[in-house]
Amino acid sequence: MNRVPLRPLLAAVGLGLVALSVAACGGSSDSTSASSSDSTQLTFTLTDAGCEPVKASAPAGPIDFTVENDGTGKFTELEILDGETILGERENIIEGAKGSFSLTLEEGEYAVRCQETGGEGEGVLKVTGQVETSKSPQIEKSIADYRSYLEENTDELTAKTKPFVAAVIAGDIAKAKQLYPAARTPYERIEPVAESFGDLDPRIDARENDVEPSEFGGFHRIEKALWEEGSLKGMAPVAEELEANVAELERKVKGVKLQAVQIANGANELLTEVSTSKITGEEERYSHIDLVDFKANVEGSQVAIEAVAPLMAKTDPKLVEEIEADFEAVYASLEPYETKEWPGFVLYEELDKADTRKLAQGINTLAEKLSLVPAQIAKGEQA
Numbered sequence: 001m002n003r004v005p006l007r008p009l010l011a012a013v014g015l016g017l018v019a020l021s022v023a024a025c026g027g028s029s030d031s032t033s034a035s036s037s038d039s040t041q042l043t044f045t046l047t048d049a050g051c052e053p054v055k056a057s058a059p060a061g062p063i064d065f066t067v068e069n070d071g072t073g074k075f076t077e078l079e080i081l082d083g084e085t086i087l088g089e090r091e092n093i094i095e096g097a098k099g100s101f102s103l104t105l106e107e108g109e110y111a112v113r114c115q116e117t118g119g120e121g122e123g124v125l126k127v128t129g130q131v132e133t134s135k136s137p138q139i140e141k142s143i144a145d146y147r148s149y150l151e152e153n154t155d156e157l158t159a160k161t162k163p164f165v166a167a168v169i170a171g172d173i174a175k176a177k178q179l180y181p182a183a184r185t186p187y188e189r190i191e192p193v194a195e196s197f198g199d200l201d202p203r204i205d206a207r208e209n210d211v212e213p214s215e216f217g218g219f220h221r222i223e224k225a226l227w228e229e230g231s232l233k234g235m236a237p238v239a240e241e242l243e244a245n246v247a248e249l250e251r252k253v254k255g256v257k258l259q260a261v262q263i264a265n266g267a268n269e270l271l272t273e274v275s276t277s278k279i280t281g282e283e284e285r286y287s288h289i290d291l292v293d294f295k296a297n298v299e300g301s302q303v304a305i306e307a308v309a310p311l312m313a314k315t316d317p318k319l320v321e322e323i324e325a326d327f328e329a330v331y332a333s334l335e336p337y338e339t340k341e342w343p344g345f346v347l348y349e350e351l352d353k354a355d356t357r358k359l360a361q362g363i364n365t366l367a368e369k370l371s372l373v374p375a376q377i378a379k380g381e382q383a
């Protein structure tokens with residue numbers, strides 16, 4: 001979530017997205033493979049200079065993106081953008097690591113960004129040709145199901161942020177602290193969608209080291225005031241801005257175009273969130289309510305997978321079952337840390353190395369299987 005305002009490199013006009021309905025082409029494909037013959041395979045390499053290739057092209061349709069890091073870890077993410085909207089991304093690909101995501105793209109030019117600041121090193125992906133734009137009823141249903149979850153959570157975010165903001169403006173530290181976790185939960189469930197809207201996610205949810213000091217606002221700025229500074233002095237405008245940004249998110253979610261494969265990508269991103277910022281205690285470094293966010297990320301990931309699972313019911317029912325079991329295992333691993341009192345979990349500080357290792361293991365097992373889903377959804381968006 002380290003993003004400076006995006007360069008308006010490409011006009012957004014006419015660059016849309018379509019979900020693709022691929023006719024079943026007979027024969028069996030290896031259902032556990034992350035790639036398929038029906039999708040275009042594109043590999044990008046992160047180096048310390050940026051990303052390679054700088055110019056790429058593909059036929060319109062489903063594309064599986066593989067990202068490898070050959071650098072020293074200077075750049076660790078790759079984003080595909082349509083104007084200012086991030087259509088797909090993979091974050092936290094550390095030195096020597098690999099990651100993947102999939103998208104269905106129609107004709108147009110897309111920006112490929114590997115460095116968080118944009119600028120030199122930004123590439124172009126040229127997509128040519130036509131794609132079938134009809135959507136199967138099941139794809140429509142998957143998207144509609146997830147959309148209602150999104151709207152439910154942005155509604156809840158608005159409802160829970162309001163009293164929190166009011167407490168901050170009133171200078172009521174105890175009340176603001178008490179209301180903080182409930183406002184965080186709906187956001188953490190749907191964070192990848194918020195991340196797709198340019199700098200809206202950093203405005204709401206940036207950590208102190210993610211942005212310029214002058215731009216540090218949102219939830220975590222107030223969290224710092226509440227728990228570290230012990231004073232809400234100067235926080236009223238920050239709180240008002242948070243409320244406005246949350247309202248903007250709610251508006252944008254209502255109009256967002258979604259592909260089934262993006263929902264699957266989002267499920268993966270939520271698990272990356274867990275392993276990089278919750279298991280490390282980074283996200284809620286002042287309040288230490290990281291396990292609250294942890295569970296919210298997992299819940300959001302599960303709902304996303306459940307929405308698209310019917311699209312894999314025929315191609316790989318076994319994987320769907322395994323993923324469900326792995327989700328249950330993750331919830332079971334969290335259970336010992338649940339409490340009746342605020343905030344509903346023990347604080348991060350109370351966890352020792354063995355605890356976090358065990359939690360990480362469950363997430364890693366699940367993440368490995370979830371990473372197989374987007375490519376399958378992209379190639380087989382069929383009823």
Ligand SMILES: [Cu+2]
Pocket residue numbers: 188191205283
């Ligand atoms: Cu977050």
